[in-house]
Every structure is written in structure tokens, then in C-alpha cells.
Amino acid sequence: MRHYTSTMPDSKSASGLTEFEVIAKYFARPARHAVLGVGDDGAIIAPSAGSQVVASTDMMVEGVHFFEGVHPAALGHKALAVNLSDLAAMGATPRWAMLSLALPAVDPGWLESFALGFFTLAERHDVDLIGGDTTRGPLNICVQIMGEVAPGRALRRDGAHLGDDVWVSGHLGDAAAAVAHRKGDLLLHGPLLEHCLARLDKPTPRVELGLRLAEVASAAIDVSDGLLADLGHLCSSSGVGATIDFDAIPCSAELLPLRHHAPVTRAILAGGDDYELCFTAAPGRRRAVEAISAATHIGATRIGSITEGGQVIARDEHGKPISLEIRGFDHFRR
Ligand code: ADP
Numbered sequence: 001m002r003h004y005t006s007t008m009p010d011s012k013s014a015s016g017l018t019e020f021e022v023i024a025k026y027f028a029r030p031a032r033h034a035v036l037g038v039g040d041d042g043a044i045i046a047p048s049a050g051s052q053v054v055a056s057t058d059m060m061v062e063g064v065h066f067f068e069g070v071h072p073a074a075l076g077h078k079a080l081a082v083n084l085s086d087l088a089a090m091g092a093t094p095r096w097a098m099l100s101l102a103l104p105a106v107d108p109g110w111l112e113s114f115a116l117g118f119f120t121l122a123e124r125h126d127v128d129l130i131g132g133d134t135t136r137g138p139l140n141i142c143v144q145i146m147g148e149v150a151p152g153r154a155l156r157r158d159g160a161h162l163g164d165d166v167w168v169s170g171h172l173g174d175a176a177a178a179v180a181h182r183k184g185d186l187l188l189h190g191p192l193l194e195h196c197l198a199r200l201d202k203p204t205p206r207v208e209l210g211l212r213l214a215e216v217a218s219a220a221i222d223v224s225d226g227l228l229a230d231l232g233h234l235c236s237s238s239g240v241g242a243t244i245d246f247d248a249i250p251c252s253a254e255l256l257p258l259r260h261h262a263p264v265t266r267a268i269l270a271g272g273d274d275y276e277l278c279f280t281a282a283p284g285r286r287r288a289v290e291a292i293s294a295a296t297h298i299g300a301t302r303i304g305s306i307t308e309g310g311q312v313i314a315r316d317e318h319g320k321p322i323s324l325e326i327r328g329f330d331h332f333r334r
């Protein structure tokens with residue numbers, strides 16, 4: 001796009017690279033599953049015959065979604081991972097991604113590392129980068145992803161029924177514990193700190209799990225803003241409520257001894273950034289869910305059930321509702 005203010009001029013930047021050289025050097029890779037990839041005014045994709053296309057986008061802004069100074073390889077990974085996680089929650093097969101980048105400057109070392117993080121994950125999931133936009137500005141990374149699903153087979157938020165079980169994959173709370181540590185609200189160290197930081201900076205999208213769950217789950221959402229908030233979104237879409245047991249929520253062995261410590265309780269119930277899947281399934285599907293969990297080597301834990309009414313209630317070990325001030329992340333909350 002033509003820029004009218006000083007953005008990334010056609011004349012060489014401090015690094016000696018123009019905008020187009022940056023794109024060619026770091027982001028133009030042959031597209032294996034597209035008719036036309038990076039380099040033209042638009043990419044051309046040809047979805048498999050009869051499939052539906054699922055599209056999603058997620059933006060990452062410095063100071064809002066990540067701390068200044070996070071390793072660029074982790075940023076490249078995470079920018080794609082959070083989008084893959086949305087497709088996982090939809091039960092879709094990821095295929096194509098687009099990347100829009102605002103960069104304060106052309107830093108070849110940063111770009112090299114960012115691209116490595118991005119493409120390593122893209123290759124793992126056989127996703128093509130088919131286009132994007134590159135401009136000068138405060139660091140901002142926006143990925144759009146598209147994937148495929150058989151008609152009517154996508155997992156959605158609106159399919160939960162009264163009496164369904166509520167499940168969650170993997171562990172919750174690690175990423176938010178790392179955020180609490182970085183903000184100085186919680187002090188972690190040693191292997192626990194390493195573990196939580198890795199979960200925050202390099203989340204693993206549950207793509208394979210989501211694909212298999214499409215067969216058995218009634219509804220799903222990925223946990224990006226916090227369990228209570230995200231389960232709340234699923235419930236409001238489905239017109240139901242949920243009751244979950246705090247002690248049933250899976251957390252990593254590393255966090256287990258701290259789970260009744262307030263900042264950790266909050267991280268587990270209301271912390272975001274875990275990118276696990278929260279899903280519902282009829283009680284008759286328990287065996288099937290367990291088989292999928294075993295086949296994918298990703299834990300799936302039953303944490304409660306779907307109820308009438310719109311409330312999401314988390315109970316403590318005595319069955320009493322736990323009240324939390326912060327129930328989940330909302331960018332516009334004052
Ligand atoms: P236009 O001016 O037609 O919008 P651009 O000059 O912005 O095109 O981009 C040139 C080509 O490079 C396009 O195919 C675009 O999709 C691609 N592109 C730009 N930035 C990126 C990026 N960060 N990653 C991948 N592809 C990119």
C-alpha cells in the first residue's frame with residue numbers, strides 16, 4: 001500500500017533493505033497449497049471440493065499482548081499459534097495464513113528470528129504464508145488464518161446442551177502465572193518459572209485435538225482470555241450456564257502446590273494465554289473423549305457440567321462458589 005507519511009520508504013532503510021526486499025527475503029516462501037502466494041496483488045486459494053472455509057484473525061500489540069523485549073522467535077511462533085488455536089477450537093484444518101506487520105525499523109536479526117519462529121510452526125502444521133502487509137509503525141503483528149472443514153462439521157460455541165460435561169485440555173494457569181511474575185504480583189523461580197514462561201511465550205495450539213473433537217464435542221472455545229470468561233462466552237452462545245469444580249481443573253505439577261494461593265487461583269480460573277481448549281460433550285461421549293485424549297497425548301479433564309441459567313459458577317472443595325474480582329480479560333474494561 002502507498003504510504004503518505006514517512007513509513008518504509010522505497011529508498012533504503014538504515015539496514016539497507018527496502019520494504020520489498022524485506023518481504024522477498026523474510027516472508028516470500030513457495031506456497032504449497034495455494035494457486036498463487038506472496039508477490040501479487042492478491043493470493044489465490046482453491047479450497048478442497050465441497051469444504052467450507054473457516055477464517056480467523058488475531059492481532060498482537062506490544063505492551064498489550066506481549067512485553068517489550070520478548071524474543072522475536074517467540075513472537076513469530078505466538079502470532080501464528082494464537083490463530084492456529086482459534087482454528088483448533090473450530091475443529092478446522094489450518095491451510096493458509098496472511099501476516100501484517102508494523103515494524104519500528106528494519107532489523108535484519110529481529111526479522112530473521114521472527115520468521116524462523118513463524119515458519120517453524122507453519123511447517124509443523126503444513127500452513128502456507130500467502131500474503132500480508134509490511135509497514136513502519138509501532139510494533140504490531142496481525143495474522144489472519146484460514147482453514148477447511150467438512151460442511152456442518154465445524155465446532156462452534158453454540159452447541160452446548162443441558163447436562164453436557166465440561167472438559168478442558170492440558171493444564172491451565174501457567175501462562176497467567178508467568179504474566180503475574182513479570183508484573184511482580186507473584187514470585188516464581190527455577191524450573192517453575194522456566195516452565196511458565198515457556199507456556200506464555202510459546203503456546204502449543206491444540207490443532208490435532210480440535211480436529212478429532214469435531215466428531216464428539218457439542219461446543220468448544222479456546223482459552224485465550226481465561227477459563228471463566230471463555231466458558232462464559234460458550235455458555236451465552238449456547239443459552240446455558242455451567243458449574244465447575246476448582247479442584248478438578250488440571251494444572252501442571254509445578255503449580256499444584258500453589259493452587260490455593262490467590263494469584264495462582266486467579267491464574268487458573270481467570271488467567272488467559274493458555275490456548276487450551278474448553279469443550280462440552282454429552283456424558284455418553286466420555287469414553288470417546290478419553291480415547292482422543294490418549295491418541296493425541298493431550299490430557300482432557302472433566303471439570304463440571306452444563307446447567308440451566310446463564311451463570312458460570314466455580315465451586316471450591318466445600319461446594320461453595322468462589323468469587324473472583326477479575327473473571328477474565330477484557331481490553332476495554334476500565
Ligand atoms: P499491495 O501494494 O498490492 O497491497 P504490497 O506491496 O503491500 O502489495 O505487498 C506485496 C506482496 O507481498 C503482496 O503479495 C503481499 O501479500 C505480500 N506481503 C507483504 N507483506 C508481507 C508479509 N509480512 N508477509 C507475507 N507477505 C507479505
Ligand code: MG
Pocket residue numbers: 040041
Ligand atoms: Mg496492489
